[in-house]
Amino acid sequence: MITFLSGGTGTPKLLLGVRTLIPDEEIAVVVNTAEDLWISGNHLSPDVDTVIYLFSGILNTETWWGMRDDTFVTHSEAERLGTDEFIAIGDRDRAVHIARADFLRGGMTLTEATSCLCRAFGVRARVLPMCDSGVTTIVKTPDGWKHFQEYWVRLRGRVEIDGVARRADSPPVLTKEAHDAIRESDAVVIGPSNPVTSILPILECEGARESLRGLPVIAVSPFIGDRPVSGPASALMKAAGYEPGSYGTFLLYKDLIDLFVQDIRDPSVVTGAIRLDTLMTDVEKSVSLAREILTRIPGLETSFKAE
């Protein structure tokens, strides 16, 4: 088994390739939940949903969130009625938020609720929220601290930010399920997701860094130069006081990893890094990058699916 640490876009793109090479049952994904929020009465877990939909084959891979061919009847009407639903929630997608919220209201943990959703969607990979308590990435804008989704979706990332923090009632703890998946794995891949908003929230969970000890860990940089392949990683790195780019990313992970992957085009130099084409502009490129990464995991080649 291989465990991936994932946010909502870069790592799912890689997983699209990975699942053509190894069976879903041999994939675990520990997912960032620091962008979760209660919206319109129910619970949105953006990165978890993206990963569930990916493994269910229904992900909208134009946007990398939501379901393919979803409709927006409720969202349009709710907006017309004056509801501040600043994230466009599709009608089928909303059912997932409702189900998750109902499961949580009924006393389930987020891990249990996610497991129920995975079963309903026929997902055979292990999709594991990083923690079962609430933790939220907030960013400091000229108008004060905002939920990351407020900054990135409502404000479209168009305001300056000069601070990043996590808000939580209690210190987040890596779930037992995520810990066990990692410990059962042949290797862990830190996917090319936003270090500050996707990967660090996972690594900050109590027990997360320790769980990786002794395992082969490969990290993939989400940057080419100081620009992320997608999303606001640069602004977030700066706001968090890190240098945007592969080297800054490497510094955040260096005591955990055995291998660092950066793009063939990346002008940054990280000594010892291997160079691969990380620009996953189509499925073939995802498969190709996935194959390159997986072949570097000791003893794994033989379990590749027949092509």
Added chain:
Amino acid sequence: MITFLSGGTGTPKLLLGVRTLIPDEEIAVVVNTAEDLWISGNHLSPDVDTVIYLFSGILNTETWWGMRDDTFVTHSEAERLGTDEFIAIGDRDRAVHIARADFLRGGMTLTEATSCLCRAFGVRARVLPMCDSGVTTIVKTPDGWKHFQEYWVRLRGRVEIDGVARRADSPPVLTKEAHDAIRESDAVVIGPSNPVTSILPILECEGARESLRGLPVIAVSPFIGDRPVSGPASALMKAAGYEPGSYGTFLLYKDLIDLFVQDIRDPSVVTGAIRLDTLMTDVEKSVSLAREILTRIPGLETSFKAE
């Protein structure tokens, strides 16, 4: 102006006729809210919604709840995912629940939230929840006390009930807006709604009975014999310890009303009642009954809309 006391089916049927005769601006409806509930994270006010949709011209008049031609994408998917959404909520209908819940979460009263919804739906009648605090009709089933909607929708009214009660954190009080509408009215019509679950909750609000004093009040029986024209009024009357039928209904209202209307077919005899065809099987019958009732209001005939 005329104020109607309304539940979710019989009185709206009458209103369908009334609004062909007098302008919506001259109609106020004080609506039962004792069937309201929070479901799937948002706020359902079944009778209020029916009245809003009626005046907006979008009511599904096959079922007398929900919007015409609504879709059920989210509901179907939520059920498939294991959510216990025992009321079929349409996609546009759900937007109303979300908007109302968001308004309430934002600190509005139910009256204010309803007013915003009315504005968005172009409703010019005054649609007034009876009270702004929570009150719920519960019924005693063999499995214990249940929300009325659990009994009527989930269990389809198929279990015996032998008790009816209202549950509230604080005694419900007629809103100022409802009080003012009644006091500005030429007459009040207690529509042919379920006495126990629709009309009594309104009359039980502090200030409601007093507000009717001195005004012409006309009540329309929802019964023909011991059978209600629609819904579970008989079972509820029995469970509440009243005699199902027009006479039992009359006894509940007698100290408030000037005129009691019962159906031409009704075998019960209520001395002094007038007999009209109350079986509103189509719009024409609604108009005809409405005209008969309105002509009995002193001084109102002259303001009928031109036909």
